[in-house]
Amino acid sequence: MKWYNYVICFVLIIVGVFCGTQFYREIKAKSYINGSINITNKFSQESFNYSSTSVVFYHDLYDDTDTYSFEKDLLKVDNFNGKINTYQVILNDYILLDAEINAGSLFATVKIDFYNTTGNLVEQATMQISVLFLSNKTQLTLATTGKQNASFLEQYFADNGIRLRVIQIL
Amino acid sequence: MTNTLKVIGNCCLAFLAVIGVGVSLVYGYYHFFIRDITVGTNYIDNQIGLDIINAADLTENEKNEFEDRYFLEANFYSNSKHNGIALQELKLNYFTDYNLLSTGYRASGMQYLGDLKQEDLQLVPTTESQANRDEPSGFSYYDTTNGINWDGGKLRTQLNRESTFVISIDNQPYQIQLDKTYEWTTYSRQWYTLWIWNKPTKHIWLYTFLDVFADCMQAVRSNSAGYGDYYITVDLSEYFTIRAFEPESGKYKQDDVTDIIKTYSVLKFHYDENGARNSTQSMFNCIDCNPSYDIEDDKVDTTYWQERFVYTLTNENLDLRYSEVYGGYFVALSIDTKTMFANMPRAKVNITIDMDYGDKKIVGINYNGFENFEIDTLTINGTGTFYLLDKSLFNTQVQVIQHSKNLQLNLATDALNNNYQEVAV
Numbered sequence: 001m002k003w004y005n006y007v008i009c010f011v012l013i014i015v016g017v018f019c020g021t022q023f024y025r026e027i028k029a030k031s032y033i034n035g036s037i038n039i040t041n042k043f044s045q046e047s048f049n050y051s052s053t054s055v056v057f058y059h060d061l062y063d064d065t066d067t068y069s070f071e072k073d074l075l076k077v078d079n080f081n082g083k084i085n086t087y088q089v090i091l092n093d094y095i096l097l098d099a100e101i102n103a104g105s106l107f108a109t110v111k112i113d114f115y116n117t118t119g120n121l122v123e124q125a126t127m128q129i130s131v132l133f134l135s136n137k138t139q140l141t142l143a144t145t146g147k148q149n150a151s152f153l154e155q156y157f158a159d160n161g162i163r164l165r166v167i168q169i170l
Numbered sequence: 171m172t173n174t175l176k177v178i179g180n181c182c183l184a185f186l187a188v189i190g191v192g193v194s195l196v197y198g199y200y201h202f203f204i205r206d207i208t209v210g211t212n213y214i215d216n217q218i219g220l221d222i223i224n225a226a227d228l229t230e231n232e233k234n235e236f237e238d239r240y241f242l243e244a245n246f247y248s249n250s251k252h253n254g255i256a257l258q259e260l261k262l263n264y265f266t267d268y269n270l271l272s273t274g275y276r277a278s279g280m281q282y283l284g285d286l287k288q289e290d291l292q293l294v295p296t297t298e299s300q301a302n303r304d305e306p307s308g309f310s311y312y313d314t315t316n317g318i319n320w321d322g323g324k325l326r327t328q329l330n331r332e333s334t335f336v337i338s339i340d341n342q343p344y345q346i347q348l349d350k351t352y353e354w355t356t357y358s359r360q361w362y363t364l365w366i367w368n369k370p371t372k373h374i375w376l377y378t379f380l381d382v383f384a385d386c387m388q389a390v391r392s393n394s395a396g397y398g399d400y401y402i403t404v405d406l407s408e409y410f411t412i413r414a415f416e417p418e419s420g421k422y423k424q425d426d427v428t429d430i431i432k433t434y435s436v437l438k439f440h441y442d443e444n445g446a447r448n449s450t451q452s453m454f455n456c457i458d459c460n461p462s463y464d465i466e467d468d469k470v471d472t473t474y475w476q477e478r479f480v481y482t483l484t485n486e487n488l489d490l491r492y493s494e495v496y497g498g499y500f501v502a503l504s505i506d507t508k509t510m511f512a513n514m515p516r517a518k519v520n521i522t523i524d525m526d527y528g529d530k531k532i533v534g535i536n537y538n539g540f541e542n543f544e545i546d547t548l549t550i551n552g553t554g555t556f557y558l559l560d561k562s563l564f565n566t567q568v569q570v571i572q573h574s575k576n577l578q579l580n581l582a583t584d585a586l587n588n589n590y591q592e593v594a595v
Contacts, residue, residue, distance in 0.1 A: 001180050009187040016190020019197035026205060029427040034414075035213040035340035039436055042401040054450035058253050073398035094479045094514055097487065111480035113518060122474060137398065151470035156477055158450045 044076045048131060048166035050140055055157040057142070057150040068150035069143040077166075080104065080133040086169045091129070092160055104133045106166065114152050125149040131166065140164070210428040212412050214241045214346075214435035217263045217338050219272030239263050239275075241337055241346075242404065244439040245453045246390045247446040248285065248397075254445020254465060256285040259453045260383050264335035268343035268415050274336075278327045279320075279454055280383060281310040288384045298376065302331040306380035312454040320454040329379045334422075343415040345422040346433075350409050351376050377409050390439045397443045406433045478518035481511070485527045491536050496557060498533030503540055511543035518546045525552025525577075534580070535562035546570070552577055558585040 050072070057068035080087075082101040089096040089108050099108035107130050114123040126149065130141040144150050217239045245259040261279035265271075296304075305311065305328055313326030327333060334347045352375040357368035389404050412433055413422035425431060449456050449463040457463035488501040501523060503511075511517055521540070525532045534557030540548075541564040548563070550556050550573040558579065563586035572593045573579065579592070 006183070009183045012187040012190040012194075013183075014190070016186070016193040019190075019194040023193065023197040023200060025427050026201065029208045031209045031211075031428070033211045033213070034342075034344070034412075035215055037213045037215045037403055037434060037436055039401045039403070053455075056444075056447050056451055058251070058444055058447070060253075073396070075399075094517065095510055097481060097483075111482075113478045113480055114474040115476050115478070116473075117475045119475070124480075137395075148470050151472045152474070154450070155472035155474070 042075070044078050046078055047168060048074075048077050048080065048133070048138060048164075050074060050165075051161065051163045053158075053161050054154070055142060055162050056154060057144065059147070059150070066145055066147075067143055068145070068147065069141055072140045074138040074140055076135065076137050077133050080166070082106065088167045088169055089129070090163075090165045090167065092163050096129070099129075106131045112153070112156065114156075123148060123152045125152050127153055129164070207430065208428045210425055210431045212339055212344070212431070212433045214337060214339060214406075214433065216436070217241055217265070219265075219270060219275065220338075220341060221271045221273075238438060240401075240436045240438040242386060242435055242437040243453065244386050244390050244437060244441075245451075246387060246439065247442045247444060247451065248391075249445030250443045252445065254447045255283060255457075257446035257452065257457065258282045258284070258286055258383070258387050260379075260386055261453050262329075262335060264337050264346075265343070266336065268336055270336075270338045270341065270343055275315060276327070277314050278329055279312045280306070280329055280379060281312065281452065281454060281457070282308065282383070283310075283458060286384055286387060288388055291380060291384055293375070301376040301378065304378075305330050306378055306383070309383075310454075310456070310459050312456065314454075320456060322456075322459050331376065331378060339412075345413040345415065346410050347413070348377060348379060348382060348409050349411050352408075382406075382409055386437060389437060390441050393439075393441065397441050399438075399440050402437050402439070403434050404437045406435050407431065476516070478516050479514070481517055481519045483519065483521045485524055485532070488523070490530065490532075493533065496533045498531035499527070500534050500536035500557070500559065501532055501539060502536035502562075508541065508543055515544075517544070519544065520547045520549070521545060522549040523551070525550065525554070525556065533557055534559060535585075537561060538564065541565050547572060550574070550577060550579075554578070555580050558582060560584045562586070 055070050057070050059066075059068045081103065082105070083103045087099075087101055087106070089099040089101075089106060091108075091110060094110075096108040096110060099106055107128065110127045110129060112125050112127070113121055114125065116122045125144060128141075128143045130139075130143070132139040132141075142153075144153055241263055243261040243263065245257070245261075247254060247257040249256040259279060259281045261277055263275070263277045265274040266276050267274045310322060311326060311329060312320040312322050314320045331347075331349050334345050337344055337346050353372065354375075355370050355372050357370050359365040360367055360369050386404065389402060393400060393402055410433055411424060412431065413424045415421075416423050446452065446457065447465055449461050452463075455461055483503075485501070487503070487507075489504055490499040490501060492499050511519055523532060523535075532552070533555070537559045539559070539562040541561050543566060545563070545566040545568040547570045548568055550571070552574055553576040555578050556573065558581045560582045561584050562582070564584065566586065567588050568586060568590050570591045570593060571579065572595060575594045577594075
């Protein structure tokens with residue numbers, strides 16, 4: 001055989017090996033599924049639970065009541081019924097007494113005193129909490145009066161975060 | 171002998187070459203005429219470390235911290251109310267190695283001040299190496315390992331086409347890389363062919379994180395739920411390549427056999443009608459690489475040492491016990507309420523007691539009535555004698571007992587165990 005015949009043979013063998021390998025891989029190839037996604041439980045929650053690392057109060061320029069508010073639309077809560085069940089409202093591990101709980105809403109007031117490094121009271125902030133349990137979402141509103149109050153509350157939530165829970169007492 | 175061996179060798183070679191041709195033909199026929207379509211689907215769900223215990227075993231606080239860690243997270247302040255600045259952020263949660271443990275958590279993110287839309291993206295001619303290496307300009311970039319402290323600068327993970335990230339799919343390690351392209355061809359007629367032949371020009375668009383960012387923001391903008399905190403599933407097939415980790419070889423292997431590979435990922439987002447006001451609203455606790463960013467000029471000085479949650483208890487919150495000996499009712503708190511306050515050390519409890527409570531006459535505080543939790547101010551309104559029975563204010567550290575002028579306190583010996591200030595008003 002001539003030298004180029006050897007070259008041709010080697011090339012054909014290499015091509016054959018390559019094609020054979022590919023042929024084997026393609027024949028063995030199957031459709032597959034890796035993992036799964038389940039976010040069905042992310043469209044509603046069994047009980048109200050909101051947590052965040054900060055709260056920022058906004059003031060409407062056209063509002064002359066000096067109200068600063070934080071509003072948030074959250075996932076709907078499936079089984080809230082203030083008419084039948086008893087609930088406890090907890091803000092950052094503090095149980096809020098005297099919360100007004102209605103059929104599909106709750107209102108509570110929080111008072112926080114702030115002391116400076118010499119132990120003197122520097123600010124007394126009052127914050128209204130409102131949670132409306134609607135059919136398609138839950139509306140959370142935190143409101144306070146005055147920029148000073150809002151600023152201290154923002155600082156408190158920036159330092160401690162916010163964890164607001166509504167727990168059914170069984 | 172030598173010739174015989176040579177002939178045998180040549181025959182074998184020719185035989186193998188014939189087999190090679192045969193295999194090639196069979197393969198070609200199969201590949202082009204018989205082959206069926208295979209589809210691979212990758213679902214990128216929660217990126218929780220394998221060492222994190224089951225959600226059922228977590229406390230509520232732990233759930234908040236550990237449960238939600240999706241590959242893509244977006245934060246979008248649209249500033250529709252014109253009360254801040256428009257802010258868009260995208261964060262990628264991934265692992266640093268194939269062990270998929272929480273110790274290997276890492277996240278990188280990019281931030282845009284403004285409202286970037288897909289139509290704002292412009293084709294910029296660039297070299298392939300530049301497109302692979304460079305990060306989109308006009309963004310701030312951040313990096314973290316613990317999700318709390320973020321940093322920018324050159325030492326962070328670069329969000330470019332060369333970066334690979336380890337993610338978890340079905341608790342197995344995979345590598346994901348933004349390396350796909352979009353290719354198209356344009357045709358222009360040539361005068362020298364008398365405008366008969368159209369000369370094709372091939373264009374390649376190398377996707378960057380700018381495209382992913384703009385698409386994610388568009389997905390958030392167009393979500394059906396509107397403003398709020400929600401989850402959607404986005405299709406990343408056009409951008410990212412997924413490679414499975416093979417433990418035997420220790421390599422990430424790309425799937426080059428499957429015809430169509432689809433990659434879906436959960437995108438967790440916060441979409442806000444407001445504008446961003448300060449850096450606490452950023453996923454990176456920074457806006458424009460400034461952790462103190464605030465649009466307010468005249469900020470209130472909010473430095474303080476300690477906060478106290480104020481509770482004001484009145485007759486409605488108290489339990490009553492009638493005493494025939496004293497001819498009236500003694501008040502007390504239930505054991506549950508006392509325990510509750512004892513477990514809230516920063517609670518500042520003020521108690522106001524009205525001696526005239528409807529048709530009931532309150533005459534004092536019961537044995538152990540308010541013991542073992544801290545009271546700031548006790549106020550008693552009424553006339554006559556008010557009795558504080560044994561240990562009624564024991565271990566309360568009551569600071570001030572305030573009462574009406576015409577009221578006399580009658581304290582049992584062990585009613586309380588601290589000094590207090592008595593104020594008659």
